[in-house]
Amino acid sequence: MNKKEKYELILKQIESLIAGEKDNKVGVLANVAALLHHEFDSFFWTGFYLLAPDGKLKLGPFQGTIACFNIPVGKGVCGTSFAERKTLVVPDVEAFPGHIACSSLSRSEIVVPIYNKQGDGIGVLDIDSTALDAFDDTDAHYLERAMQLLTAEIYAD
Numbered sequence: 001m002n003k004k005e006k007y008e009l010i011l012k013q014i015e016s017l018i019a020g021e022k023d024n025k026v027g028v029l030a031n032v033a034a035l036l037h038h039e040f041d042s043f044f045w046t047g048f049y050l051l052a053p054d055g056k057l058k059l060g061p062f063q064g065t066i067a068c069f070n071i072p073v074g075k076g077v078c079g080t081s082f083a084e085r086k087t088l089v090v091p092d093v094e095a096f097p098g099h100i101a102c103s104s105l106s107r108s109e110i111v112v113p114i115y116n117k118q119g120d121g122i123g124v125l126d127i128d129s130t131a132l133d134a135f136d137d138t139d140a141h142y143l144e145r146a147m148q149l150l151t152a153e154i155y156a157d
């Protein structure tokens, strides 16, 4: 199975996994992180940072090693993706100005912002790899679609 086929299957799995669970946001985020994380051997850390009332991105449900609790908006890859409202694919984290190193094992990453129905940013999906250059446009495309499915279910009000 190539990567596109794998992602097509993952989108279907996400749809059926989260259907009817809109009242359990934490559970849905946790299960989607687990699903993505265990489908790809190259994913070292997979999880969410969510905008908190104090204006910072705070650690949400994830799979992987312990991580930073707080990321200021505009800082690091997560904070930049959130502030600029765009998916960031970072082939070499050491080359990203202001990268926040939660783990020295992380070499490349992708961050996808997520939005509520009104289009307000509510957080990001962050996936890290121990390999350099682990993510490409295919990951960006499918992870954005996955996040649209997820937010349509749990942030629809």
Ligand code: SME
Pocket (backbone or CB within 6 Å): 045, 067, 068, 071, 075, 076, 077, 078, 079, 098, 099, 100, 101, 102, 103, 106, 109, 126, 128
């Ligand atoms: N590297 C991220 C921080 C989050 S962790 O890697 C889990 C960043 O620069 O935003």
